[in-house]
Amino acid sequence: MLSFWKKDKNDAEAQAQDTPAPVEAPKLSWMERLRNGLSRTRAQINAAGSSLGAGVGALGDLFSRRRIDEDLLEELETTLLTADCGVEATTYLITEIRKRWKRDRLETGEELRAVLKELLAGLLAPLQQSFDLDAHRPTIIMLAGVNGSGKTTSIGKLAKRYQAEGKSVLLAAGDTFRAAAREQLQEWGRRNDVTVIAQDGGDPAAVVFDAITAARARGIDIVLADTAGRLPTQLHLMEEIAKVRRVIQKADPSGPHEVLLVLDSNIGQNALAQLKAFDAAIGVTGLVVTKLDGTAKGGVLAAIARTQPKPIRYIGVGEGIDDLQPFVASDFVSALFDDASAS
Structure with a gap:
């Protein structure tokens, strides 16, 4: 029985040597995890563009193949509400976009995308505030x-x-x-x-x-x-x-x-x-x-x-x-x- 055990053990060791070690998946950066985490929101906002050929993918797809018109702005308004931006924030964003559209004579969806990013970043920036952990002990x-x-x-x-x-x-x-x-x-x-x-x-x-x-x-x-x-x-x-x-x-x-x-x-x-x-x-x-x-x-x-x-x-x-x-x-x-x- 001992000889069989040794053979089985040797075979197992040989097989283990032939089996490549599992490769660990590279650890994602915080930005990669954040992008992945927001994929559902991004797809939800982008979904409205799919009916007009944009497809569901990056949020930019909603704008990259479109020229700015009333239909696009109404579509964007609906999708912002669907993503739970709320009536007040959506109204603010769409109102400001309309102003910029007329003032700066925006034409392409990509220009609209840049304006929306700028407005949204400006809206959220005041919420980014650090907290001093050293002011009190404890x-x-x-x-x-x-x-x-x-x-x-x-x-x-x-x-x-x-x-x-x-x-x-x-x-x-x-x-x-x-x-x-x-x-x-x-x-x-x-x-x-x-x-x-x-x-x-x-x-x-x-x-x-x-x-x-x-x-x-x-x-x-x-x-x-x-x-x-x-x-x-x-x-x-x-x-x-x-x-x-x-x-x-x-x-x-x-x-x-x-x-x-x-x-x-x-x-x-x-x-x-x-x-x-x-x-x-x-x-x-x-x-x-x-x-x-x-x-x-x-x-x-x-x-x-x-x-x-x-x-x-x-x-x-x-x-x-x-x-x-x-x-x-x-x-x-x-x-x-x-x-x-x-x-």
């Missing part, structure tokens, strides 16, 4: 959002990002409402080697207070405070999250130093209703827009810019740890128009 960041928005996952990704920047981080498991939320956050803490302050059930405000106290005692740079996911219509839960904010201010009168609302881009215009409700309850200072890779509604950023402008701190286009990145308006617009030459 810097207390409170995160809110409805269940399923990607809030807890975003906390884990932010913890990893801040650690890479040389910051020490502590997590507060203030979502005591959802059964698995504490365990999910603790798992993120384990992966990132970050302490998580948690307790079974209890008052979420007390958990956050304990976390701030611990962070101050340990000289921690950043506290990321999770809160229970809730719908704006759940008034008792909205009052609870407002209480968390008040308790943070008792623990540190200067805090919270950032109140991030995590929005799932798949919900389109409903994001505006969520933003309004959470802002009234806790004073939102910044946004994290997630799941842009799973929706054709990426235009909601334009709707936010026009109707309820809040800084967009980060955008997410995937599940990977590096798929949550700071929002850069010019990168977003370049990816939306599939400008492969953009860095």
Whole structure:
């Protein structure tokens, strides 16, 4: 039996030597991931051009084979609305395009494309604002959002990002409402080697207070405070999250130093209703827009810019740890128009 085993082993080793090692796919850059993530929005906006021969591909296809006329402008207006840019942002963009069309005597679809890019970049640019993580120690960041928005996952990704920047981080498991939320956050803490302050059930405000106290005692740079996911219509839960904010201010009168609302881009215009409700309850200072890779509604950023402008701190286009990145308006617009030459 031993000789057969040796033969089988030798054959297996020989076969293994003949089998080429798997080739790892090259890691995509952030711009490549962003372009891929926005492909559904790009295709949605471009779909209107397909009926007139443009085909669904890069957004530029909508314009490259067309001369500017009323039909093209009406088609563009419809597709911007379909991509959830919203009535206000769409009206603004189309009105400005009409002005430029007449003033500058634009003729080709490619000229129209350039004007739309310029206007959209100008609309989104004010939302690109950095946040100073060094102004306070600890810097207390409170995160809110409805269940399923990607809030807890975003906390884990932010913890990893801040650690890479040389910051020490502590997590507060203030979502005591959802059964698995504490365990999910603790798992993120384990992966990132970050302490998580948690307790079974209890008052979420007390958990956050304990976390701030611990962070101050340990000289921690950043506290990321999770809160229970809730719908704006759940008034008792909205009052609870407002209480968390008040308790943070008792623990540190200067805090919270950032109140991030995590929005799932798949919900389109409903994001505006969520933003309004959470802002009234806790004073939102910044946004994290997630799941842009799973929706054709990426235009909601334009709707936010026009109707309820809040800084967009980060955008997410995937599940990977590096798929949550700071929002850069010019990168977003370049990816939306599939400008492969953009860095």
